[in-house]
Amino acid sequence: MTTSAMPQINPEYVHWFRNSAPYINTHRGKTFVIMFGGEAVNHENFSTLIHDFALLHSLGIKLVLVHGARPQIEKNLEAADITSPLHQDIRVTPRVAMPTILQSVGAIRLQIEAQLSMGLTNSPMYGSRIDAISGNFVTARPYGVRDGVDYQMTGEVRSIDVDAIKNNLLHEHIVILGSMGYSATGEVFNLLAEDVALNAAVALGADKLILLGEETGINDNGRLLREMIPNEVDRFLRDRDLNCEINYFLNCAGNACRQGVHRTHIISYAKNGALLEELFTRDGSGTLISHDPYEEIRHANIDDVVGLLELLTPLEEQGILVARSREHLEQEIESYSVIERDGMILGCAALHPLDDDSAEVACVAVHSEYRNGSRGNDLLAFVEQQARSHGLHKLFVLTTRTAHWFVEHGFSEVDADTLPAARREKYNNDRNSKVFQKLL
Secondary structure (H helix, E strand, O other), X not given: OXXXXXXXXXXXHHHHHHHXXXXXXXXXXXXXXXXXOHHHHHOXXXXXXXXXXXXXXXXXXXXXXXXXXXXXXXXXXXXXXXOOOEEOOEEOXXXXXXXXXXXXXXXXXXXXXXXXXXXXXXXXXOOOOOEEEOOOOEEEEEOOXXXXXXXXXXXXXXXXXXXXHHHHHHOOEEEEEOOEEEOOOOOEEEOOHHHHHHHHHHHHOOOEEEEEEOXXXXXXXXXXXOEEOHHHHHHHHHHOXXXXXXXXXXHHHHHHHHOOOOEEEEEEOOOOOHXXXXXXXXXXXXXXXXXXXXXXXXXXXXXXXXXXXXXXXXXXXXXXXXXXXXXXXXXXXXXXXXXEEOOEEEEEEEEEEOXXXXXXXXXXXXXXXXXXXXXXXXXXXXXXXXXXXXXXXXXXXXXXXXXXXXXXXXXXXXXXXXXXXXXXXXXXXXXXXXXXXXXX
16 A cells, blocks of 8 residues: 655745744743834735734734834825925924824724734634734824924824833733824824834833834945944944935934843835844844844853854864864863854854963864854954963964964964974874964
């Protein structure tokens, strides 16, 4: 009797799903503020984005959605023949324009609520039970007169009703905030969505602020900048002529980091799956602005042994590195430095003192998928600085495959007899490694 062949599962999907597990666990119970403009609502990918919001909600992530409405407002103001000019990219809002603006913002809110309520069979929303809540969570004040321009009914955020929002999040509601704020006197002000998102993220102590824009992230001459820190953001803003959206996003991200929001992500609303790729893969899809560098070089600890074994085993099997057992790594872990990226060991280097004046640099390795950068250079510079801080003046390295790389970094080939006596006695003649030396 024959049996039909088992259906094949896409191995890339299996690999991705398994590797997303740490991120699912990390994100569960966390609060994300996600901001998108009216352009995103008009885009053909918005319905898919709504499905991704629902997926995040189903994974236990607390969501606050902040939406803008600029293109919708401009279209409706034009139809009503009402003038509401922009000054320095901020709308001057005459009182006569407010009914039209409220209508535009309200229509988007209703659209989002309707799409979050879909539960059609054979759709990604099937079986979802999502309560979307909106209300007077944002208190505003007038933007006032600036540079001689009276912004009239344009406002800025004064406060966020944190208790009310957190109470709704606790009851598993998705909170929706529009670009509107209410004053203590009962007036309604037109706000920047970025201002609402920033203030909401800071006030709530959000774990992430996510800004969805038209572009993939922050690009520098066609190259996607995957990580930035606030000082780099400041330089980027100062040195480049940026479009309005990117300028808003970078200012918002830099301010968020300085006010306690550890990670801000700038990604595309137009790219299908960009939000999931950013949150559930190590490299993401856009630009991350974090208070601390996303990658760090640090001294290794005992918890890094498993990661080191995963990094070194392929290189040992190829004969590039000498095999090191788990026990060996555990015993010498204090000699190692590592590059860590989001919990993964991407590179390592060891510094073994040989005598009072010299040390050996060993086990310099970078993960095969992360060699297109300066990580090897950074690791070497890190261990060289360690050597200097210990008063050492001479570094040795033994290698069979990477001689040219060490020469490029200031090492010179020397005879094996140059090694300190204790290290010379352990020299493996069968391996026949070349010996290089660098004077510090």
